[in-house]
Amino acid sequence: MKRRDTLSLILGAALATWLAAPGAAWATAGRWFSPIRRNRLRPPGAVAEAQFLARCIRCGRCLEVCPYHAIVMLDIRHALHAGTPLIAVENIPCYLCMKCVAVCPTGSLRPIGQKETRMGLAVIDHYSCLAWRGDTLCRTCYDKCPFANVAIRLEQLRPVIDEGACVGCGLCVNACPITVAEDGGKAINIEPVYAGNAA
Amino acid sequence: MNQSRREFIKKAAALSAASCVGIQLPFVLSNAEAADQGASWHRGSCRLCGVGCRLELGVKNGQPIALRGVPEARTNFGYLCMKGMNFWKCMRHPDRLTKPLYRAKKTDKFQEISWEKAIDIAADKFAEAHKSGGGAAVAYYGSGQALTEETYLFQKIMRGGLQSNNVEGNPRLCMASAVGGYQTSFGADEPIGGYADIEKAHCFFIIGSNTAEAHPVLFRRIMRRKLDNPDTVKVINVDPRISQTSRIADKHLQFKPGTDLTLLNGMAHVICQEKLYDEEFISKYAAFHKGTEKVSLAEYRAQLAAYTPEEVARVCGGGFTPDDVRVVARWFAQSKGTVSLWTMGLNQRKQGVFANNLVHNLHILTGQLLKDGADSLSLTGQPNACGGVREAGGLCHILPGHRPIENDKMRGQVEAAWGLPAGRIPNGGGLHTMAMFQALNEGKIKALWINCTNPAQSLPNLSKYEAGFKREDNFIVCTDIFPTLTTQCANLVLPTAFHFEKTGVYGCTERRSQLTKKAIDAPGQAKPEVWIAREWAKKLAEKLADPLIAQCVKAFDGLEEGYALPKAIWDEYSQKITAGRDSDLRGATYAVLETMADGAQWPAPTEAHAKTGGTVKKFVKGRDPLADAATTNGDSPYQFYTPGHDDHKLWIWLRDQAQPEEIPDAEYPFYLSTGRIVDHWHTMTMTGRIPELLRANPYAYVEINPKDAGRMGIGPGDMIEVKSRRGRNLLPAKVIDGPLEGMVFVYWHDQHPDRLINKVTIDAVDAASKEPEFKICAAQIKRVSGPQALTPYLV
Missing domain, CATH: 3.40.228.10 (Dimethylsulfoxide Reductase, domain 2)
Structure with missing residues (x-):
């Protein structure tokens, strides 16, 4: 691909994005706001979101080292946040290999262990969870949890989250058989409740 | 994955473009919502494990849309597991086999052919094999998932028609x-x-x-x-x-x-x-x-x-x-x-x-x-291992109705019921599963019919038996609904109707027989096995000029295959064959079973008894009608009326510790065991095609004790080579306090050649039951690399 072609593609894509969401595009697409929300998380050990933008140098090392290709780099639609790492857990969750925290050169991802990781907190939607609804004997999230019986335990055959132990890796979200929303929302989701905390 | 600035910009641009396409994610319809949309509900049994859960298939416009449990059923009380609730999703999967496929050589590509031609080829090859080597040259390998009617009819044609006791089934590997x-x-x-x-x-x-x-x-x-x-x-x-x-x-x-x-x-x-x-x-x-x-x-x-x-x-x-x-x-x-x-x-x-x-x-x-x-x-692990295979003669050493093959009187009873001359059914000579596939290796079996099972994945020490599957001097017919590792070894693949696309009985763990009636049509040209077997037998009779083969299916001729045909087969089996046996099912007619939320536990000699659910406790007077009539144990409350023990007592056996075939040594220091995981079933041909189940467990892994992992420097997700004297696998590690120290565990559903654990397992068998020792062998493990992104694999 020539440089010219590349640039015209970018222009075309930008134009298409603009046309696809007329008017409200700038305000709603979150170009200037943090991309962190439900099931869209920073890798393990991330500093508070308010500082992340300033610290991360977009070197891409975390994404290079991730063996599962769980970490993706945000594209130019995210403007200021472009180039920063993100994990979309319903696509590929974090398997907690902790390789990314070891290579981060800026400390945006602090070198922490599996258990200290707090990417977010799993929250079960009792109205769509099969086990809570009583539809069927599903315990997929419990089975997939790397801290089974600690972070997720079964009470009367229904999954319950321990807030003190859940690391927010998203393995449960990824495995959950129920998709309730068009954005990929599941019956169990990771809320980035720690993203606002000070480093 | 170092990327230059230019590449990064390119990727970013491509992503922006993709985002405009707008991808819709699937939305799962709940049962309640499905019910509100005017679905009709059809009662049946679960297609998967041996528990025998009763469920209802929701059908709308001839298409399956949901499954729900039957609360009145005494097996599951309305509860279903994830597999049970979701298996309807594989019924209309695009991978379904819908046309007969044939290839003369196993290295050729499959060609679509007509049913007429397919039946003709199957009959021709079996006739040819039979002419060259008699009953020993033909074999049927069936399944604990086939309906009772199917197993019964196939073994009737094999035994009464082709005079072969080479009738086996995958329950040999299981119970x-x-x-x-x-x-x-x-x-x-x-x-x-x-x-x-x-x-x-x-x-x-x-x-x-x-x-x-x-x-x-x-x-x-x-x-x-x-x-x-x-x-x-x-x-x-x-x-x-x-x-x-x-x-x-x-x-x-x-x-x-x-x-x-x-x-x-x-x-x-x-x-x-x-x-x-x-x-x-x-x-x-x-x-x-x-x-x-x-x-x-x-x-x-x-x-x-x-x-x-x-x-x-x-x-x-x-x-x-x-x-x-x-x-x-x-x-x-x-x-x-x-x-x-x-x-x-x-x-x-x-x-x-x-x-x-x-x-x-x-x-x-x-x-x-x-x-x-x-x-x-x-x-039991399969829905009809008990009902179909154990009770209806699906193993080489037993005739239907719990009759040992070597007993002349028992063979006489069956021959009389089938209208065949005495001596028609050979006395023994049937090969058990592992011997059957060994005979295939040695070229002794010339024509093999594999129905509804996947031995090219489920046999132990697979590499050894691949040779037989690949031989060009034998002819293999496969009847199945999806492509499997076994259909890849076949000459002729016949598409069959799935559960709820045909009618028949499943018998679960607790002696309970339950009916599933046809609710929807099979896709394409797929046909019920009972139709295939009947047509094949008719053609066989022509080719071998043997009217006694035709006699085996004469009573079923011309019957409609969706209901009348299986009903006629069930009537013959239950009324003529189980009469006077402990597995008496005379009361469990289709008419009775259709009215029940679940089904009847045998002995159920009368319809009135069957309607109550049958016999909850065998041998107990007042609860088991056969015990009421028996006097084998005097006037005691328990009557052990079966002829198995001549003293009519329960036997306590003196059995000393005896070792497994292979014990870990310096070279292969680990015990390897295999097993199952909640979201998949057997060779994953069905559950692997259900996205919700596949995404929860996309591929197999090896469970390693944290102490062993620590000692060997193995971290979670590292790629591990598991090797035995017979074969090797390459699997990601799951470090978990599950298996004992010095033991690893792998689940066997995965179809990928690198993760096919049965290449590693051992084919030693129990001397009496001939069941292989899947659960124990010696293996070595080695860390090969760090974690790798793997993708699920289906044939």
Whole structure:
């Protein structure tokens, strides 16, 4: 691909994005706001979101080292946040290999262990969870949890989250058989409740 | 993956473009919502495991849209597991086989052909094979998932038509040892009680079974019982691996694989030592046996003397204390009712029958049998292993109706029922599964029909048997709904109707026969197996100019295959063949079964008895109509009327510890065991095509004890080579406190050549049951690399 072609593609894509969401595009697409929300998380050990933008140098090392290709780099639609790492857990969750925290050169991802990781907190939607609804004997999230019986335990055959132990890796979200929303929302989701905390 | 600035910009641009396309994610319709949309609901049994859950298929515009449980059913009370609730999603999967496929050579590409031509080719090849080598050159390998009508008809054509006892099925790989155990200990196959005992039990003895994952709905009943009575109900789990089942256990005993025979003898030792046995029960109903001789209680106790709790704890690897053995034995013996449950952990063993005997021993010794809440209950893994294969003659050594093949009188009864001359069915000569595939290797079998099963994935020591599948001088027919590793080895692939696309009976673990009626049409040209078998037999009769082959299907000629044909087959089987046998199903007619939420447990000689649900406890007067009529045990409340034991007693067997085929050594230092995971079933041909189940468990992994992992520098997700003397696998590691130190565990659903664990397992078989030892072999493990992103693989 020539440089010219590349640039015209970018222009075309930008134009298409603009046309696809007329008017409200700038305000709603979150170009200037943090991309962190439900099931869209920073890798393990991330500093508070308010500082992340300033610290991360977009070197891409975390994404290079991730063996599962769980970490993706945000594209130019995210403007200021472009180039920063993100994990979309319903696509590929974090398997907690902790390789990314070891290579981060800026400390945006602090070198922490599996258990200290707090990417977010799993929250079960009792109205769509099969086990809570009583539809069927599903315990997929419990089975997939790397801290089974600690972070997720079964009470009367229904999954319950321990807030003190859940690391927010998203393995449960990824495995959950129920998709309730068009954005990929599941019956169990990771809320980035720690993203606002000070480093 | 270093990327230049230019590449980054390119990627970013491409992503921006993709985002404009707008991808819609699937939305799962709940059952309640489906019901509101005008679906019609059709009752049947679950297609998957052996629990026999009853469910209803929601159909709208001729298409399946949902499944829901039947609350009145005595098997599941309306509960379903994830597999059971979702299997409708594979019914209209684009991978479904819809046209007959043929290739002359196995290296050719498949060509679509007509049914007429397909049946002609199948008949031609079987006729050719039969002319060259008689009954020994042809074989049928069936399945515990085939309907009873299908297994019955195929074995009738094979035995009565082609005069071959080469009739086998995958239950040989799964519960043949349980059959051997029941026959040698109780003199009659299949459990005395059933699931109803769970709600009355006070002690559960779960050995060699991960019920929580393999039979989730049944496990719910056990768990409910335990959770409702946390102090009065004890759960004992005995397994080398800590599994989901262990979660509810009061005691989990982890032993070195293969030493459970010692543990079971140790429990018997404690029961004898502490006089916890039921003296009256033993004196009235039990006899002691060692090999071919009869022995006394004193001799039995003398043999057990070596199995002191201290010795047991030592032999079993020190995972528990001598006192644990004592406590467990006391709980077992002294509870108001003890139910033992086991599956492959005992069955898939070189000592499978012995292990089964030793569990039965404990029940007979303590009298934990024949009363409510007490049973020695072997669980089955397939929906119709009991009903179709064990009862309807699906194994080489048994004729339908629990008849041993070598008995002249029994063969005579079947020949008479089929309208065949005496002597038509050969006396034995059938090959058991592993011998059958060995014969295929050696070129002795020229034509093989594989129905509804996937031996190219499920046989142990696979690489050895690949040779036979690949030979060009044999002819393999496969009847299936999806492409499998086995259809890849076939010459002729015939597309069949799936569950709910045909009519027939499944018989679950607890002797219960349940009907599933056709609710929707099969896609494309797929046909029910009963139609295929009938047409094939008619053609065979022409080609071999043998009217007796035609006689086998004469009564079924011209019947409509969706309902009338299976009904006629069931009527012949239930009315003529099961009459006068312990598996009497004369009362369980289609008419009766259609009215029931679940089905009938045999013996069910009359319709009135079948309508009540049949016999909950075999051999018990007042509950079992055959016991009411029997006088084999005088006027006692229990009548062991079956002819298996000439003294009509329960036999306690003296069985010493015997070793598995392979024990870890310096070169292969690990025990390797295989098993199942909750979201998949067997070779994954169905569950792998259900996105919700596949995404939860996309590929197999090897479970490694954290201590071993630490010692060998293995981290979670690292790629591990698992190698035995027979083959190797490359799998990601799951470091978990599951398997015992020095043991690894792999689940066997994955179809990928690198993760096909049956390349590694051993093909040694139990001397009596001929069931292979999938559960124990020696292996070495080696870390190959760090984590790798893997993708699921389906043929």
